[in-house]
Amino acid sequence: MEKHLSFTDILSVYLNEGQLNEFLKSGDDNISSVSFAEEINLLNRQFIVSRRIRIENLITLTEKELPKIKYVDLFLYLSKHSINIGLFHLAEDIIRLLIEKITDIEKLKDYLATAYFNLGEIYFRQGYWKKAESELLKAKRIFQSEKNRNGVFRCENMISAILGEKGDMNKALKNFHKLLGEINPKKEKYLYAMVESNIGILNQALHNFDESVSYLNRALIYFSQIGESARVAEIKYNIANLFYLQKDYAKAVEKIDEAAQAAVAAEHLPFLCLCFVTKADSLLNQNDFKPAAALADLAMDISSRINDRLSIADIYKVKGKIELELQNYDYAENLLLTSLRLNREAENKYNIAETCLSLSRLYKLKKKPKESAKFQILALLYFNEIKMHTYVGQNNS
Secondary structure: OOOOOOHHHHHHHHOOOHHHHHHHHHOOOOHHEEEOOOOOOHHHOOOHHHHHHHHHHHHHHHHOOOHHHHHHHHHHHHHHHHHHHOOOHHHHHHHHHHHHHHHOOOHHHHHHHHHHHHHHHHHHHHOOHHHHHHHHHHHHHHHOOOOOOOHHHHHHHHHHHHHOOOOHHHHHHHHHHHHHHOOOOOOOOOHHHHHHHHHHHHHHOOOOOHHHHHHHHHHHHHHHHHOOOHHHHEEEEEEEHHHHHHHHHHHHHHHHHHHHHHHHHOOHHHHHHHHHHHHHHHHHHHHOOOHHHHHHHHHHHHHHHHHOOHHHHHHHHHHHHHHHOOOOOHHHHHHHHHHHHHHHHOOHHHHHHHHHHHHHHHHHHHOHHHHHHHHHHHHHHHHHHHHOOOOHHHOOO
């Protein structure tokens, strides 16, 4: 796998030696002289501030120095990098700036489509499904007009992922398999791996574990071959999650630690957060409550900083389960109901169903049988809706 590029490595592709030296001299020595990966511990709150300062200084320096196409290409790259490290607001600011500058430039239509695509991904990562789909459809229309087959497929891939996130898993799977049949795995290796990983993730959610691991492992090989460190971190997390879903919590923790190391190496803050959430839940299931609670709090701090709404909803669920086990029933109730509200806002049917299961168990312990039955039925309805008919009986112990 390729080494994670330093900030200087990235800039040297776009700036000449004089421009690069000017930029490095223009910032705080502590910020400008180190690589992306070495810059600051991802868990340090100063990380986000420092990264924003660095990129905004770069925008100021290069706006008049670089040719238009090179300037646009650089900031599309940096917007994508900002998405991967969880700086969603910064990424959106960069994209909005670019869209304003290039909307009416005919020769930059492909770049405009990519800008809309990146904006769609920003909203996707935060669980704003309608906004995400709106931007992706804008991108798709432009890609179609430019006869950019790869761009169209990328949009279709993410639109299908939205269907999966909202619980329409069968339709999403059908779309992914159709897309996979249209992609050339040799010429479009990155896109092929993206679709395979999405099929793996959907099969994981449906508890088709053998199929899931096959797709995820193939995607991991592809991403490793082309040096996509951020995607490698994502796949490693999803492989770890397979062990968690199969209740092999000790193995899950081991694999999660590997995924967390990959996330740190790739500066992938959203997936580092997910590693902490799933590790917290795994430790909870091993009755290791204190470190589970500490990890959940750490994940909440990260997800709040990057506005990862889906993770925030999941963390409330995990914290609620911890308090449930500690017999702090009233606090657990508040946390789980908050998780339920947030998951409903995000239209995440799978997580709604799981949270309903925890609420059913809570009310059973609080000796409120009517409330317990109500949430048991709700869980069953949601699991049936996403074609997971046997899940309730297996997970309501």
